Amino acid sequence: MVVGGKAKGLLYNVRKGLILEEILVRKNIKLSCLSALVCILFLQTSYAAIYPFEIFTDNGNFNNDPGVNVWMEVSNGDNIVEFTFYNDSTVQSTVTNIYFDDGTLIGATLSIINGAGTLFAEDGPNNIPGGEEIFFDADREFNVGAEPPPSSNGINHIGIGEWVTIEFELVGGTLENVLNELNLGTLRVGLHIQDFTDGSSESAVNIVPEPATMCLLALGGLILRKRK
Numbered sequence: 001m002v003v004g005g006k007a008k009g010l011l012y013n014v015r016k017g018l019i020l021e022e023i024l025v026r027k028n029i030k031l032s033c034l035s036a037l038v039c040i041l042f043l044q045t046s047y048a049a050i051y052p053f054e055i056f057t058d059n060g061n062f063n064n065d066p067g068v069n070v071w072m073e074v075s076n077g078d079n080i081v082e083f084t085f086y087n088d089s090t091v092q093s094t095v096t097n098i099y100f101d102d103g104t105l106i107g108a109t110l111s112i113i114n115g116a117g118t119l120f121a122e123d124g125p126n127n128i129p130g131g132e133e134i135f136f137d138a139d140r141e142f143n144v145g146a147e148p149p150p151s152s153n154g155i156n157h158i159g160i161g162e163w164v165t166i167e168f169e170l171v172g173g174t175l176e177n178v179l180n181e182l183n184l185g186t187l188r189v190g191l192h193i194q195d196f197t198d199g200s201s202e203s204a205v206n207i208v209p210e211p212a213t214m215c216l217l218a219l220g221g222l223i224l225r226k227r228k
């Protein structure tokens with residue numbers, strides 16, 4: 001069969017398109033392999049992890065609101081474990097109290113590092129409101145709360161990203177061990193979130209993300225950290 005000039009050109013373009021597509025697919029596979037590898041290396045060398053929080057009480061209109069986005073980064077220093085809390089919610093809300101339940105590796109509270117817009121201090125002996133619903137019994141000596149007025153000294157959702165860091169002594173283990181405890185649920189962190197527009201407040205507990213999500217969250221956290 002004789003193929004005319006126009007048809008030849010079309011065939012050529014189709015083939016070129018297929019080759020291009022193949023190259024793009026291969027590139028994508030390579031890229032996703034590469035990003036997975038980067039993620040694994042990052043997770044192994046950074047010793048930091050991100051944990052989102054989930055509300056477990058139902059006191060008003062916001063317990064299931066997807067606009068609530070509160071999370072923590074857990075990282076380490078020299079024999080220190082650091083918990084840094086962020087409130088990236090798109091709905092009005094303020095994190096006012098932080099609670100820790102069990103775990104065997106956290107020692108004395110070394111310091112509370114208040115970022116711009118937060119003022120937290122060691123707090124009273126209460127359990128997280130509603131904690132009994134999820135068998136959360138706070139280790140009261142680790143309670144941390146926003147100083148009055150909590151609505152402004154807490155971690156507000158507005159602005160450039162308020163945060164607070166709590167540093168603990170690391171006793172008889174590594175950060176990896178602490179992350180294991182968090183992943184197993186033998187160490188849990190709880191938050192009291194107040195100031196929703198209907199006047200309600202809710203309690204939240206950290207959840208353990210899937211490894212892939214964790215990787216993305218960790219990368220997101222790294223970017224945010226750089227911004228901070």
Ligand SMILES: [Ca+2]
Pocket residue numbers: 058059060061062063064
């Ligand atoms: Ca509700």
Ligand SMILES: [Ca+2]
Pocket residue numbers: 100101102137138139
């Ligand atoms: Ca406890």
Ligand SMILES: [Ca+2]
Pocket residue numbers: 117118151152153154155156162
């Ligand atoms: Ca604040």
